[in-house]
Amino acid sequence: MKVHAECYQCFIGQAIRSARLHKSNRYDLLKPVQSVVKVLQDIDVEVPPPLISEDVYGTIRKTLGIDDPYKQIKKKYNDIALSYQEFMEKEVFNSDNPLLFAIRLALAGNIIDFGSQVGKFDLESTIENTIHNPLDLTDFDRFVVELEKAKNVVLLLDNAGEIVFDKILIKTIKRLYPNVNVSVIVRGGPIINDVTVEDAKYVGLDRVANVVDSGQVIPGFWPETASSLAKEVFNSADVVISKGQGNFETLSEIDDQRVYFLFLVKCNVVARYLGMKKFSKIFIKNDKRWEKQQA
Amino acid sequence: MKVHAECYQCFIGQAIRSARLHKSNRYDLLKPVQSVVKVLQDIDVEVPPPLISEDVYGTIRKTLGIDDPYKQIKKKYNDIALSYQEFMEKEVFNSDNPLLFAIRLALAGNIIDFGSQVGKFDLESTIENTIHNPLDLTDFDRFVVELEKAKNVVLLLDNAGEIVFDKILIKTIKRLYPNVNVSVIVRGGPIINDVTVEDAKYVGLDRVANVVDSGQVIPGFWPETASSLAKEVFNSADVVISKGQGNFETLSEIDDQRVYFLFLVKCNVVARYLGMKKFSKIFIKNDKRWEKQQA
Numbered sequence: 140m141k142v143h144a145e146c147y148q149c150f151i152g153q154a155i156r157s158a159r160l161h162k163s164n165r166y167d168l169l170k171p172v173q174s175v176v177k178v179l180q181d182i183d184v185e186v187p188p189p190l191i192s193e194d195v196y197g198t199i200r201k202t203l204g205i206d207d208p209y210k211q212i213k214k215k216y217n218d219i220a221l222s223y224q225e226f227m228e229k230e231v232f233n234s235d236n237p238l239l240f241a242i243r244l245a246l247a248g249n250i251i252d253f254g255s256q257v258g259k260f261d262l263e264s265t266i267e268n269t270i271h272n273p274l275d276l277t278d279f280d281r282f283v284v285e286l287e288k289a290k291n292v293v294l295l296l297d298n299a300g301e302i303v304f305d306k307i308l309i310k311t312i313k314r315l316y317p318n319v320n321v322s323v324i325v326r327g328g329p330i331i332n333d334v335t336v337e338d339a340k341y342v343g344l345d346r347v348a349n350v351v352d353s354g355q356v357i358p359g360f361w362p363e364t365a366s367s368l369a370k371e372v373f374n375s376a377d378v379v380i381s382k383g384q385g386n387f388e389t390l391s392e393i394d395d396q397r398v399y400f401l402f403l404v405k406c407n408v409v410a411r412y413l414g415m416k417k418f419s420k421i422f423i424k425n426d427k428r429w430e431k432q433q434a
Numbered sequence: 435m436k437v438h439a440e441c442y443q444c445f446i447g448q449a450i451r452s453a454r455l456h457k458s459n460r461y462d463l464l465k466p467v468q469s470v471v472k473v474l475q476d477i478d479v480e481v482p483p484p485l486i487s488e489d490v491y492g493t494i495r496k497t498l499g500i501d502d503p504y505k506q507i508k509k510k511y512n513d514i515a516l517s518y519q520e521f522m523e524k525e526v527f528n529s530d531n532p533l534l535f536a537i538r539l540a541l542a543g544n545i546i547d548f549g550s551q552v553g554k555f556d557l558e559s560t561i562e563n564t565i566h567n568p569l570d571l572t573d574f575d576r577f578v579v580e581l582e583k584a585k586n587v588v589l590l591l592d593n594a595g596e597i598v599f600d601k602i603l604i605k606t607i608k609r610l611y612p613n614v615n616v617s618v619i620v621r622g623g624p625i626i627n628d629v630t631v632e633d634a635k636y637v638g639l640d641r642v643a644n645v646v647d648s649g650q651v652i653p654g655f656w657p658e659t660a661s662s663l664a665k666e667v668f669n670s671a672d673v674v675i676s677k678g679q680g681n682f683e684t685l686s687e688i689d690d691q692r693v694y695f696l697f698l699v700k701c702n703v704v705a706r707y708l709g710m711k712k713f714s715k716i717f718i719k720n721d722k723r724w725e726k727q728q729a
Contacts, residue, residue: 141460143464144453147446151439151442152443158439165438168438168439169437169438171439176442176471176474176475177475180472184464
């Protein structure tokens with residue numbers, strides 16, 4: 140998905156939200172916004188929005204003088220999610236279809252996203268809703284078939300907090316398919332509340348998967364400019380589980396049917412692009428059927 | 435009120451909303467946004483936001499190649515409001531306190547505002563709510579005392595559609611105080627859905643009041659740069675009724691206790707500035723008590 144008109148509002152919103160975590164004075168909020176407006180002057184609108192976020196977030200960070208504005212928030216939500224881990228693992232273990240249950244949980248975890256426009260959320264009711272509410276499972280059987288044959292599975296992670304839910308999914312996959320190797324790719328540095336190596340280790344992901352950073356400080360995954368190690372890990376995958384909207388925004392631009400997207404739609408641009416409603420739950424193979432719908 | 439960080443998002447939102455009325459293609463929506471981003475590069479943040487809107491809206495208009503993007507919308511809402519006129523006039527006439535009822539109605543009319551972030555609204559339920567729901571009337575008695583002594587009353591109008599409600603307020607004032615002269619000041623040209631001389635005449639405001647345009651194409655009233663006629667009319671007022679958030683944004687920067695603000699709070703910036711919640715109903719003398727609250 141490429142940059143749309145509404146993305147400009149969202150980039151400015153990122154500056155405001157990041158600044159509000161640390162400042163309240165009118166000038167202190169204006170400064171990062173003004174710096175983002177300067178960056179937005181000459182952006183390439185033919186690329187996915189997360190590629191723009193690198194410069195946008197870079198100038199926010201610089202103007203605020205804070206390298207990782209979401210550091211405390213990320214820790215807080217990692218801790219909150221960790222406090223649910225045991226309960227969730229039991230629920231998965233005792234369910235009729237542990238893989239599907241774990242997929243649904245990983246989807247629920249995706250509501251933890253301060254980069255998007257969701258605003259306030261309620262984790263417990265989100266878990267309840269996501270587990271019990273309808274989810275289009277058209278692609279689930281295909282996913283299972285591919286997973287059964289897979290040697291290497293790669294998860295492209297998204298946000299702090301959410302990664303505890305992803306860890307449960309990984310443990311479930313490894314329990315069901317003991318011969319599968321699982322790797323996770325995280326961001327190459329702090330950007331919004333996205334997961335870094337530090338976060339991944341904090342929640343113990345390194346004990347269940349091979350953790351690799353993308354080498355990119357963008358809230359998505361863009362194979363072309365990823366580090367050679369991240370590229371190698373990504374290319375080795377038989378099945379890719381791409382968590383979150385940012386990874387969808389980047390990888391929906393690429394023909395790669397190994398990829399399954401798992402996320403909640405959090406903005407109207409993506410909703411319109413997919414022909415879905417905002418807050419729709421998505422578990423869909425990257426077969427670009429939405430492009431055919433629009434054509 | 436001066437420009438705040440969130441205003442930048444709102445200026446871009448104006449471009450998107452104006453464009454969407456006529457275009458749907460990604461590039462056609464991107465172009466006005468990109469032109470607004472250029473304008474936002476070097477704005478003065480020490481002035482009220484409506485003064486920035488002049489250039490913002492100018493470039494939107496130019497990029498779209500449409501002089502008055504809201505022309506049809508304005509006519510539509512003038513017509514809708516006119517269809518309620520007889521009903522509303524009877525309600526006012528039969529009420530225990532016609533002046534207060536007409537004030538409440540004029541407030542209800544202020545929901546008709548496409549420049550703000552309100553989005554969809556329901557006129558009938560808004561009228562019901564505004565008439566029956568609580569309204570802080572601390573300043574109403576003072577307003578009545580000043581109105582009783584007034585020779586000249588000026589209404590600073592805001593939006594198309596809404597002006598039918600204002601017309602009922604004017605007729606009520608003239609019925610209760612037959613010796614009062616009433617003038618209305620409208621915008622100097624089309625900007626968002628704000629009222630122009632053409633709109634005022636369309637709903638028959640020229641039959642109940644002296645209609646003057648501000649000489650400014652801004653969604654507010656700024657005495658300093660208004661036309662000499664508008665300035666003369668404004669200065670002659672004993673009481674000023676300032677409708678809408680845009681006029682509040684400009685006149686709250688000026689010491690002028692003749693002014694009573696009558697509007698619905700439509701954005702978080704104004705809400706925070708006033709120490710109120712979004713969608714609060716405001717009828718308040720321009721005594722700047724909110725500045726004292728904040729100090």
